[in-house]
Amino acid sequence: MSIRGRGTRWGGVLVAAALGCLVVGGSVGATEAGRFEAFIASDAHSERAAGSALAADASMPPDCQQRQVDRRVDTEILLMPRFEGPASAPTEGAWMERWAVTRCGATRQVNLHFTVARGGEIMVDVAIPGETAADPGQQLGVMQALAPYARDALDGCADFAVVDSRLSGLPVGSMPAQGSEDPIGWSESWSVAGCGASRTFLIRFQPGQARSLVRITPQ
Numbered sequence: 001m002s003i004r005g006r007g008t009r010w011g012g013v014l015v016a017a018a019l020g021c022l023v024v025g026g027s028v029g030a031t032e033a034g035r036f037e038a039f040i041a042s043d044a045h046s047e048r049a050a051g052s053a054l055a056a057d058a059s060m061p062p063d064c065q066q067r068q069v070d071r072r073v074d075t076e077i078l079l080m081p082r083f084e085g086p087a088s089a090p091t092e093g094a095w096m097e098r099w100a101v102t103r104c105g106a107t108r109q110v111n112l113h114f115t116v117a118r119g120g121e122i123m124v125d126v127a128i129p130g131e132t133a134a135d136p137g138q139q140l141g142v143m144q145a146l147a148p149y150a151r152d153a154l155d156g157c158a159d160f161a162v163v164d165s166r167l168s169g170l171p172v173g174s175m176p177a178q179g180s181e182d183p184i185g186w187s188e189s190w191s192v193a194g195c196g197a198s199r200t201f202l203i204r205f206q207p208g209q210a211r212s213l214v215r216i217t218p219q
Contacts, residue, residue, distance in 0.1 A: 032080060032081065032082055032083060033080075035081075035083045035088075035090075036077075036080075036081045036083075036090065036093070038088075039081070039088065039089060039090060040075055040095075040097070042088070045089075046072070048124075049072065049097055049099065049112060049114075049124070050069045050072075050099065052112055052124050052126075053069055053099035053101055053110040053112060054067060054068075054069060054101065056110050056112070056126040056129075057101045057103060057108060057110050057129075059126075059161075060108070060129065060161055060163050061161060061163060061193045061194065062193070064103040064104040066103065066104055067101060067102070067103040067104075068101070068102050068103075069099060069100075069101055069102075070099075070100035070101060070102050070107060071099070071100050072097060072098070072099050072100075073098040073099065073100055073109060074097075074098050075095055075096070075097050075098075076095060076096040076097075076098075077093075077094075077095045078093075078094040078095055078096060078113075078135065078136075079092070079093050079094040079095075080093060081093025081094075081095065081116065087120070089120060089122065090116050090120070090122075091116060091120045092116050093114075093115075093116045094113070094114065094115045094116070095113075095114050096111060096112065096113055096114070096127065096136075097111070097112045097114065098110070098111050098112075099111075099112065108129055108130075108163075108164065109129055109130050109131065110126070110129050111126070111127035111128060111129055111130070111132070112124050112125070112126065112127065113125045113126075113127045113136050127139055128142075128143075128162050128165050128190070129162065129163060129164055129165065130164040130165030130166060130190075131165055131166050131167045131188070132165040132167075132188055132190075133167060133186060133188070134188070134205060138205065138207075138214075141214065142190070142203055142214050142216075143162070145214055145216060146162075146190065146192070146201060146203075146216055149201060149216055149218065150192045150194075150199065150201075153192075153199040153201075153218060154192070154194050154195055154197050154199060155195070155197065157194045157195035157197065158194075159194050159195060160192050160193060160194025160195070161192065161193060161194060162190050162191065162192050163191050163192065163193045163198070164190070164191040165188050165189065165190050165191070166188060166189045167186070167187075167188055168186075168187035168188055168189055168202065184207070185204065185205055185206045185207065186204075186205050187202060187203065187204050187205070188202075188203045188205070189201070189202055189203070189219065190203050199218065199219075200218075200219040201216055201217065201218055201219060202216070202217040202218075202219050203215070203216055204216075204217070
């Protein structure tokens, strides 16, 4: 498992992965990074995250009764977690965890978005499955823009879900840090399924300083 970050795109925090460990500037950052690494490796968090991954996969088509968690693929920091005093759990922070779930002979990657609310409550939301490099805000924007295309492609079906995403022409984990003055575009293939049908769309991300624009093309 690796832990990574994306530089200025995530609020100015730059994190690099080296032999599976976190490397950040300054001793305070290194301390927080070490505590976070120990937290996500703990049995309590691992069991909760794995359970969330299984629950998320169960809600995605197609239905499969034989499912098991394979492994946690990696963790991506969105906002560097912070710890107060001797607390073993973070009191602030946000991160993504990618989990591989094996179902009916195939493996699907489930993405979980964790945020720590004031008071230390940890909340988990299900993000788009697969290899997507889009942050949670971009994913929401694409889902809103994609909805009418998907309904039309699925013959009016309103009960659909994104079941997979694939980076197009870019190896997994190779997304460079994206600063606001030098935005980098990329493409992904998103697969949607519902009402017994499925379709794939090419999503072209064009991040700008204030927002991310997307171009959607049916495949």
